[in-house]
Amino acid sequence: RAGQVCRLVAVEGPQVGDLNIWNLHNPRERFWASRTRQIHGAHVTTYDRLWSCLPYLRPLVTLIADTIPRTPTPAGGRCHDLLGTRCDPYLYKLLDDRDFNVTCHNNLTRAIAPYHLTELDVHDVLNVFQVTGLDPVHEIYFMEPSPAKKGDYLEFFAEIDVLCALSACPSGDLSAWGWDGESGGGDPLATCKPLGVEVYDVPPALLDGWRSPQPVQVRSVHDAPLI
Numbered sequence: 001r002a003g004q005v006c007r008l009v010a011v012e013g014p015q016v017g018d019l020n021i022w023n024l025h026n027p028r029e030r031f032w033a034s035r036t037r038q039i040h041g042a043h044v045t046t047y048d049r050l051w052s053c054l055p056y057l058r059p060l061v062t063l064i065a066d067t068i069p070r071t072p073t074p075a076g077g078r079c080h081d082l083l084g085t086r087c088d089p090y091l092y093k094l095l096d097d098r099d100f101n102v103t104c105h106n107n108l109t110r111a112i113a114p115y116h117l118t119e120l121d122v123h124d125v126l127n128v129f130q131v132t133g134l135d136p137v138h139e140i141y142f143m144e145p146s147p148a149k150k151g152d153y154l155e156f157f158a159e160i161d162v163l164c165a166l167s168a169c170p171s172g173d174l175s176a177w178g179w180d181g182e183s184g185g186g187d188p189l190a191t192c193k194p195l196g197v198e199v200y201d202v203p204p205a206l207l208d209g210w211r212s213p214q215p216v217q218v219r220s221v222h223d224a225p226l227i
């Protein structure tokens, strides 16, 4: 709910999570990864905000705590990724001709079914505890093992009432990810761990004078330009 705090916790050690967020009362308003990336950068941390799509454009949540170090890896990787997206069964089928039904896309779809939402409502994610980057020559996306230690967390303040869905990625801590064993690292499912979700009320006095942000109001997107 608006004004509450939510903490995503690596309760048993490194594990990547795929996060989707909607306006609880209007699922057409949902997290917009690419605009958030434009505003804050390709990896987010404390005081960055997760923005909603058009025609709304407001912060759904504000990140308020992050225990993962912000120093880039030697390869330039950083944590809490907005470059990539969720793993999905269509890509496994296309690349490996493999039926795999516990991808993040599947998990997110199942999680939101009780809210009468479908896979069409699943959108580009924030990859929490996930280290990624682009190689400096060809800008090819890469992933590195999650640096999360037991008890590490990412915490956010809900700016409006939100529906959140979090998938513990079947690629686990990304130490063994790869298509059809490409990385040679073994079975990623063996590296999977649970993620914890905690929700806290904020002392009411701290919210004195605070109000939820409103969507940006434009006069019309259909009008012809004024001469």
Ligand SMILES: [Zn+2]
Binding pocket: 018, 086, 087, 103, 104, 105, 168, 169, 170, 171
């Ligand atoms: Zn995944």
